[in-house]
Each structure stands twice: as C-alpha cells, then as structure tokens.
Amino acid sequence: MPLDDLVFDIQEQGPSNDLSLQFEAVRQFTDSEKQTVSELLEGMILKDEARSWDSARAEAAAATAKKPAASAKCGLLATGHGSV
16 A cells, blocks of 8 residues: 555545546647646746745745844843943
8 A cells, every 4th residue: 555545535645626627638638738738737836836935035034134133232232322
C-alpha cells in the first residue's frame, strides 16, 4: 500500500471535481497538447510559490525593520537621552 494512501484520505489526493473533469478531457489530448498543459500548470505553480515566498520575505523584512527601531529607542532611554 502506498504511503499516500495511509497518510491522506483518498479524496485528498486527487483534484477537485471541476478539475477532475478537465483532467479527464486532457487525457484525450495528443502528447504535444498534454506537454503544453503540463508546462502551463508548472508555470502557474511556480508563480504561486514565488508569490508565497515573496509575501513571506516581505513579512520577515517588516518584522526585522521594527526590531532595530525598538532597540534604538531602548538605547536612548538607557543612556538618559530619551524621554518616555
């Protein structure tokens, strides 16, 4: 029995119903057309991954930008040059 069958519900492994019908139609395509569909899907997946990565990078940069400002304020207060 494949590991995926043990870990995932059978319905979790396949595409949603609407995509399932489209993939069924793709089965009728020529090899060249199937290759095109595959490349389109790969491009969309990469685009989504890049968007997710960029969003996570931006969030990390924003969090990092907040930390030095807080540290600088604490440093001013510690030296007696800042006010509360």
